[in-house]
Amino acid sequence: MHDNRTYWRVYWSGAALMLQIDVELREQGMTLAQIVSQFAARRPGDEHDWNAAEVVAQISKLCGSEMPARVVARHLDAKNFPDTSALRAELGVALHGKTVRYDDAAPKAAIRRAIMRRAD
Incomplete structure (x- = not known):
């Protein structure tokens, strides 16, 4: 990201994907905030540097659905901001x-x- 200066696109694209995931979770009676809180609570003092794939896998596991992984996978190699x-x-x-x-x-x-x- 540093070499090709894609921080802006990566950050805001990630935010757009998390919004989509949050909306879909809310339709199932959960929220992304709840899932992230569960994730954090299970790892107090964790100093592991989590990569995006690991975080998405954990979110999918905690919500009991592959939906978050599917949403991210659809956009993983995209060069443009998600529609x-x-x-x-x-x-x-x-x-x-x-x-x-x-x-x-x-x-x-x-x-x-x-x-x-x-x-x-």
């Missing part, structure tokens, strides 16, 4: 220039609201 247009539409997030508009009638608007809700 999030369908997911954004389902969540009711519309981009209009520099303005973001929310559609509470969108099919997954409740999931969007839950993701955006302030943590207590």
Whole structure:
């Protein structure tokens, strides 16, 4: 990443994939935050440098589904940012220039609201 300066694309692509995983987990009654908390709780004081494949494998194991691994695998060798247009539409997030508009009638608007809700 350093040699070809792809930090921006890799970081934000990863964020887009984690959003997709979180949405799918929420449809199954879980959240990515819960899974990551479980992952961290099982490894207190762990100093292992986890690579992406290991983390995704653990997330898949903890949620009892290969879905996270499948989502990541579809984009692993991609050179471009993942297309999030369908997911954004389902969540009711519309981009209009520099303005973001929310559609509470969108099919997954409740999931969007839950993701955006302030943590207590």
